[in-house]
Amino acid sequence: MQPALPRPTQLLVFAGTPQRLGVSTDLLSQLYQERPAFRTLWDDYVLAQLGLKYWISDNSAKAELRRFEYLQTLGELESEIRAYLRHAWDITREGHSTQAEDTPAEILQTLRDEHGLKGPSVYFAPLLPLVEIAWLERSPNDRVIKFLLTSAEYLCKRLSDLASGLDVVPTRHLLAFVGRFMCPEHRPPELQRLAGLGRAYIKGHSSPRLVRGRERLLWRCAYQVAHSNNERRPNWAQWYRLLDLLPRETNGLESEALAHTPLPALLADLERANVNR
Secondary structure, three states: OOOEEEEEEEEOOOOOOOHHHHHOOHHHHHHHHHHHHHHHHHHHHHHHHHHHHHHOOOOOOOOOHHHHHHHHHHHHHHHHHHHHHHHHHOOOOOOOOOOOOOOHHHHHHHHHHOOOHHHHHHHHHHHHHHHHHHOOOOOOHHHHHHHHHHHHHHHHHHHHHHOOOOOOOHHHHHHHHHHHHHOOOOOOOOOOHHHHHHHHHHHOOOOOOHHHHHHHHHHHHHHHHHOOOOOOOOOHHHHHHHHHHOOOOHHHHHHHHEOOOOOOOHHHHHHOOOOOO
């Protein structure tokens, strides 16, 4: 029987991971050296990252399910790491403030005041996480652009229905949103911040049931958008954004089927979803 491989003695870290957790590499290294429990947790996290990276490049039939399994594992381990950091160091991490969260109205005002979304174009906030996912590819392809445009048109229709037929978002605002986020030659700036505001807006409703429905719909759309790039599977950056959007109790087999669902088929879900009530 061969002896077990020794655990690494130095912190192994993927680029961008400290920023995700809101801590410095030096602090992670200190925890890794001084806390055996954290060292074991971190090694498992790195192994899960390596596993996902391996299966990203695999084209076999089972690869999609394995990728999703590693994504779920990363989500669970990341939650444990964040909890450990809170308990051990009482760290106030960037992007995870303990202050009260903004209300949906405050988020829309931030989009107007700080990010230049004019007038009713702020009501496209639920689409911003999808726009960011799309632009984590070199540039969105025609399939993704058409889906985003149709989703924006649906939101316009939905808002009009809720307002008894009033034209809540005039066509010029739709065209301005499309021109800014879906047709430029280069990736629009501030997309990460804008996507974060979009996610916060979706979670801001007072009804937990409605929030869960919105999050599930966002996940389904984001998962399919990421699988509609030129490689037909998400790249490394897109997997990490999917990790941020992963709802609890998501079914891996369902997601595997969703990866092969044509984007237009998801529009039926939009027609049934009360995303703006």
